[in-house]
Amino acid sequence: MIHSGNGNGEILEDAPHGQTTSGIEIVGRGIKELVLVINKMEGLGLAKSDIPLPRIIVVGDQSAGKSSLIEAISEIKVPRSSGTCTRCPLSIMTTANDEPGASWECRVYLHRRYDLLTSNLPSLSGKPGPFYPWTEKDTPVDIPFTIIEDKDALQDIIHRAQLATLNPGHPHMRYVSGPVPAIGDDCHLQQEFSPNVVCLDISGPDLPNLSFYDLPGVINQTEDGTKPYLVKLVKNLVKDYINSENALVLLACSMESDVANSSATRIVRNLKAESRCIGVLTKPDRLPQGDPVDIWHAILNGQKFPLGHSYFVTKQPSQSEIDMGITHVRARELEGQFFETQEPWATKFAQFKSRYGTTQLQTILSQKLTTQILTNLPIIKDRLRIQFDQLDAELRDLPEPPTDNAVQIVLNLLQEFTSCVQKAMEGEHKYNKWRLAWKEHRQNFYQELCAQKPTLSLRGDLDQGLYRGADDANGVDGAPITIDSDMESEIRNPAPASVENTPKKRKMEAPATPKQKRPQLSNTGPVRRSNLTKIFKLDELRKVLDDISVSDLPGEMDSRALDHLILDCLQNWDKPMINFFQVIDYALKGQLRLLFDGVFKAWDTTELYQKAWEAVEKYTSVLLNEQRNVVATQFLRSEQEKPFTGDTVLWESNKTATLKVFQKARSEARVNVYFRELEEAIGKQLSLMERNRRMNTDLNLREIINTDPYHREVEVMAKIRGYYNIASLRFFDVVCLSMQLKLFKLLRTQLLGELMTGLGMCDGNSRDNCIRLLAEDSQRERRRIALKNKRQALIEGQACLDALGRKYQNAALSQSGVFAGSFLPIRGSTPVNRFSSTPSRIHSPGNGSLVMDDMDVS
Template sequence: MSIFSDDDTLVPASAQLPDASGTDFKEGVGLSNPLLSQNSRQMLDLVNRLHSTGVQVDIDLPQIAVIGSQSAGKSSLIESISGITLPRAAGTCTRCPTECRLFRSSDAWNCSVSLSIHENGKFRTETFGDVITDKSQVEDRIRRAQWAILNPSVRKTKGVKYFLTEDDQGSTLELTFSSNFVTLKISGPDVADLSFCDLPGLIAGVGLTGNTGDIDLVKNLVASYIKRPSCIILLTVACETDFQNQGAQELAKAYDPNGKRTIGVLTKPDRIPPGEEHNWISLIRNERESLDNGWYCVKQPGSDQLKKGITWAQARKREDEFFASTAAWSELDSMYHKYLRTGNLVDRLSSILSDLISKRLPEIQEEIDKSIIATRDALNSLPKAPSADPQNEIASLLHGFVRDLARHVEGVPEEGLLQDIRPAQETFRRAVRITAPDFQPFEKRYKGAKRIEKAQFLSSEEESESEDPSSFDNGIVLDAGDEEFDDIVVTGKSIYIDEVFEVANQARTRELPGSYPFVVQETYIKSIVKKWHTPAQILCHTVYHILSEHVRRLVHIHFGSFGQGQLEQHIKVLLQDHLNKCMERTNERIAWLMKLESRPFSLNTHYFTDYKEKFLTHYRSAREKDRNPRLMAAIEEYTPPPPAFGFNRGVVSPPAPLGIAKVLASLVEMGMPGIKPDALAKLIEPDGMEPALIIMADVRAYFQVAYKRFVDNIPLAIDYELVWGAERGILNVLNTGLGINGPDGHRICKELAQENPTVAGRREELMKKQERVFAAGQQLLQIF
C-alpha cells in the first residue's frame, strides 16, 4: 500500500520510540500487523511492488494520502500506522517530499537513500550515500538529502558528495520548497510492506520574512496527490483548533465533494476546550460533514512523553485509558466505539485499501497494457537510435537517398516531380505560341475596322486555346504590365499588308522587278525568335525551383532525423551547389538552342509548303472578300447541281444554270472543263499586294515549323541537363563533399551521427517508462 502524508512539527528529530526493554519496537503494528487477512496482505503487497517499479508516474495506483495543516498530529499518526519512527524537527521540517518504500525481508534491516529529480522535462534518480544499517543515522541522511534538493545549483557544481560531508548547520537554502523528492528504500524482518510520502504541511501563513508563494506551492503539491481518483484521502484534523479554520478540510472537499473517498481523523482529543466536546462528537456520529467512511479519533503521545521515551505499548495503553475514562468518549453509544483508537482506524484503512486494490486490478491491468503499447509506438516513432558503425549507416542512407532521387527523376505516380513540372512546360508552350505574328491582309488605315478571322485549320490542329496573353498561369509569373512581358508578346501588334509591302520595297537592292530579297522574311522571323529566350529562361528557373524544393524534401525525409541535423545541412549545401552547376549547364544549352534558331532553316519541306499554301489561301481569301464581297459570297454559297441522269430526259429537262453554275457551264462549252469555283476569284483584278501576301505566308508557315520544334527542344534540354542532371553522379558528389571515404571519414561520421539531445532525452524517458510499465505488468502476472 502507499501512505502519503504532510510533515508534522511537534517534537525534536532525536525522539525515538523504543520498546520496554530499550530495543526498537518489534511488535506488528498497523498495516504491518500479521493478523491481516491473506487476501488483504496479498493486495497490499501487490500495490507496494507496483510502487517499487515506479509505475505510479504513469498510471493511477491506489493509495492513502494523509493531509492536514501544520501541527495536526500527522507524523504521529503515520508512525502509529506504519510501526516506524519518522525523522522530526521543530518548525517546518519537511521542505520537499520524502517517499518511503518499505519491504518486509528476512535480511537484516537496512535503508538506502536517493534523490529523485525532475529537471528540463526529464526524470532521474541519483543514489545519495551508502546503504544505512543503523536506524539512528536515517534522520541525518534525510535532512542532508533535503538540503541537496533545496540547493540545485550547488548540487550541480559540487555533486551530492558535498552534502554528505559538509556541515549543514546554518546553511542557506536556494529554495524554500521543492517538488523534487527524497526516496527511502527500507527493508527488514519487522518492516511492513507499505509506502508513504512525507509531504510539507499545509501553510496558513508565512510571517514577515516568508514567501507568500509557498502557501500555494505546498497546497498544489498536496492537491497533486489527492486529486487522483484512486487516492483515499485521510483527512487529519486537530481538535485543539477550530474545525472551520483548518484548510485541509476545504482542500479535501474540493477534490472529493461528496465524501466518497475521504476518511476523517481527529487528533489531540485531550486538548479540546472544556464544554466543546459535542462539536467533535457530532463528527464521530457523522452528523455533520458527513463522509461515506465516517470519522475516527486517535490519541497519540505528546512531545513531552516522546522526550521521556514512551514505548509503543505504553502509548497504545494510554490511548485506551483515555477513551475509556474520558466522559465525552466513553459515554458514546457502543456502535461508535469502533471509530475510536488507532487500531480500529488501521483495520478500517486496511479493509478500504485492499478492497480498492481488488476493484482496481482489472483497470490497472488494462492501463498497463495500453501504456506498454503507447510507449512502444512512441519509441517506434522516434528516429532510429545512433548506430555503433556510423560510417556504414551514413553510406547506407546516402545510397537510399540516391535511389529515391533517381526514382523521382524517372517519375512517380501522383504529385511527383514531373507532375509539378508539367504545368510550367505547358505555360512555356503557350508563351511561345502567342508570339505568332498577327498578319492582317488589310491596309493599316482600316485598323480597328477590318480584321482577319483565325484560320480554321489552326483551330482544329492546336485546339481552342486562348490567344490572350493575360491567360498565362501554371507557374510562370508574367505581369501584363511588365516590359519583359510586352517584349515577348507579338500578339496585339498587328502587322498590316501595306507595312509588309513597304518593308519589302525598302529591302530591294539589285533584284529584278517583282522580286524581293529573303532578308524580308528573315527579318520578321528573327524578330519573333528572339522573343522566345525569356519564356525559355522562365521555364528553366521554374523547373529549377520545383526541383530544388523536391530535393530538399527528399533530403529531409532521408536525413532529417539523423543526428543533430548536421548531416542534413551538409547535404543540402552540397546538393544546392550541384543543382547550381546543373543550372549553369542548362542555361548554356538554352543559349545554344537560341543560336540555332537565329537563322531560319528547316528540312521539313512538306510541312512548311503545306502551311504556306494554307496561310496564303487564308490571307488571299480574306483580302478578296474585302475587295469583291459579292463574288466571293457567290463562290462560297455555290452548290454543285445534281447529276443529269437524275432527270427523265423524255419528260422533264434539268433547270437552266444560274450564277456561278452558269459561268462554269459556259467554260465547259468553251472547252475548259474542271474549273473549280475558287478559281473564279482570280478574275478579280490584282491590286499589286501579292508579294506581301507571299511574304506573310512564308513567315507564318515557318513560325509553325520552328515554334513546334523549339517547344520540344527547350524542355528536353532542361530535362536532360537539369532534372536528370540532379541525379547524375550525385553519389560521388556527396561522398566527396562529405569526406566520409577519406582518412578522417570515421571521425567525420561519428560527429555527424551525434544524436539530437532532445530526441536522446525523449528516447531515454520512454525507455525508462517502458521498463516501469513492463516491470509492473510482470508483478500483475503473479496475481492473475
C-alpha cells in the first residue's frame, strides 16, 4: 500500500495496491523532510554563501498585527512588552510530530553571526556597515539556549533569549533562569536591536510544517531621537532578508491604516519584490464603520497594490481574549464565525472567502514553501558544487604553516622562483616578456643617443651676394636649413639590425612596484632631434677653428680644435643614460615582481614574502647600481676624455659618406641663395626649368656655386658627425653588452645563493629561521579557519541533500528529475545537529570550527 498525504505531512489513507502515488501526495508526505533539510542548511549559514535557500519572512510596520499573526501561524505566544516586541529576527520552524505519544517541544538557540563593535558607541563617521554598530563575524556560532516542553513558558523564554542577544557582552546563561528586566527597559540593554537570530525549533502533534522568520517591525524614529542609526539598522535588516532571491515575503498590513503609507510595503516596492509577496490584511474587525470598502475590495481583487500571491485576511483574538487565555482552537473557531457573519466579509466580500482565516494561510504557505524548495533543489546542488570549487581554490592559496619541513618548503619556493628568473633572463618560450621589453628599451636608448647627433645650419654670412648685381638679399638669413639623420647616407656599420631596422614591438613592461614612479623614455618611435642636439652655425664654427688653432697659416685646422668640437657633442650623454637605467630599474623589478608573486602568492601574509622580496629588490638594485655607476659612468667619462677609434676603415667611411651629404646640401643651399637674389634683382620668379637651364649652361655660375668659402668648416663638420656615429654606437654597445654579460648573468646564476644567505638559510639556525618566516599573521589564520568552517558547512548541507535524495530515489520526485544525478562525494565529516546533550553549551570548541549535533532527516 502507498500512503497519500493531506498537504500538511499527515497520512490520510492508503492508496489501492498497484496504483501510482501522485506528485501532490509525494509532496505532502515529504514536506516535513524538505523543511527540516532547508532549515538545517539555513542554520549552517549557507544562505550567506550564495546558496538560494527558500525561506518565508514576515514583515510589517509596528502595530500592524504582526505578532498576533506569528502566534496564529506557529501556535505559540511571543512577548508583548512595551516598545517594539521583536528586537531581533526570530527563526521559527514548526514540524508535525504525529508519532504516538509525541508531545510539544521547543528547542531554543542563539545564532550569532555578528559581533558588537563596542558598548560605547562613537559618533557616526565614514561609512559604517549596514547593521552598524554590528559587524559580521568570520564564523557564525550556534549557542544552545534551552529546551522546553511547556508551551505556556515559551513567551518568557523568547523574551530571555532576546535579552541574551541584545546583551552579547554578558554570559547568555545569565538570562536562562532567574529574574530578568523588561526588554523595554533600555538601561539594561547593550543594544536596542540586533541582526543576530533567536531560533525556535518547535515540534508537536498537528503542527503545520513551516519555517519562517519574524523580523522587527519597521520604525521611522527612535523614542528619544538620539540614535538615528537604529532606524537604518532595522530598515537594512528588513531589506537584507527581502532581497534574498528565494524569500517568500509575508507582508502584514493593518486594515485600520492606509496601505499606501506602510513603510514595510514601501520597502517591498522599492526592492521590486512584489512578485514574491503574500499580503496579509490584519485587524479586519477594526475597519472604521461607515468608511468606504471599495479600496479593500480593489486590493483583494488585485487591482490596487497588487502582490504576486494575492492577499489573505486573518482575524486574531483581542488583547482581552488573550489575557483570558484563549486557546488556538477556540481562536480559529471565532475567526471562522467572524468571516461567516460580519459585514462586508460574509456578503460583499464573499467571493474572497477562500482567502479568509489563518488555516487557509497556513495551508498556502506550506504549499508555496514546498514548491519553492523543490524548484530550487537542483540550483542548490549546483551552487554547492561551485562553492566547493571556489573554497578549495582559495584554501590552496592559504596552506597551513609548516613546522617539520619548513626548510624544504622555503628552499623549494626559492628554487622555483630563481628557475623562473633564469628562464626569463634567457628569454625561454613562455618566459620571453622580459626579453621583448629589454629589446625595446635598449632600442629607445640608442634612439635617444641618435637624437643628439650634431647637425649644421647650412648658410652663412659669406653666402650673401652670390648674384653679382644684387645688394644684400632680404631673407638670406632666414630659417636655417639643417641636416637631420634621415637626410644623410653616412655608414653606421656595424649598427645592429635590432636597433635601426627592427619594427617597433608592443611594450611588455610590468606594473610598477609599490611607491615607485614609472619613468618614461622621451621617444617611442623614430627620433629626429632632441632639444639637446648641438647645432653648429658656419660662422661660429669658423671662429672656433680660428681661435683654437695655433697655426699661422690661413685656413689650416688644429687637431685640438677638432677634439674640442667632437667632445662638446658628447657632454649630454649622461641624460639618456640615466633615463635608460631608470626605465630598466622599473621594468626589470616589475618583471621580477610578477614572477615572484606567481610563486609566493600563497605566502603573501608571511615574513617570508616580505623578506624574500626585499632580498630580490636589494640584490637587483646592487647589480643595477654597479652597471650605472661603475661600468656605464666610467666608460662615459672615457668617451668624454678624448676622441679615439682604432678602426681606420670605419672612420674613413663614416667621414667620407657624411662629407658627401654635407657638400651636396651646401651646394643646394648656395643655389637657392643665388636664384633668390637674382629673382629679387629682376623682379620676377624663375621657373624650375629656367633655373636648370641656367645651371647647365652658365659655367661661371657653376664655378661660383662650387667654390664654397666654408669648405674647411664643412669638412670639420663631417668629421664631428662621423665620429659621433662611431662613438654613440660604441657607447650603446658597451653599456648594453655589460648588462647582458654581468647583470642578467648574475641574476641567472647567483640570485638563489643571495636569497638563501639573506634569509638565514646558510647558518646554524636555518630551521628556526624558516619556521619564523613561514609563520602566518592572525588575520590569515582567521581567514583559513573561516574558509574551513564554511567548507564544513557545505559538506553538511550536501549530506542533507544526499540523504533526502536517497530517501526518494524510488519515488516520483526522483522520477521527475528533482534528485536525479549524484551529488559531490562528501569530504570531511558526517552531518551533525545543532544541539548537544547539554542544552546550554556553546557549539564552538574554541578553535574556530563549527560544531553541530545529529539531526535525523530521515
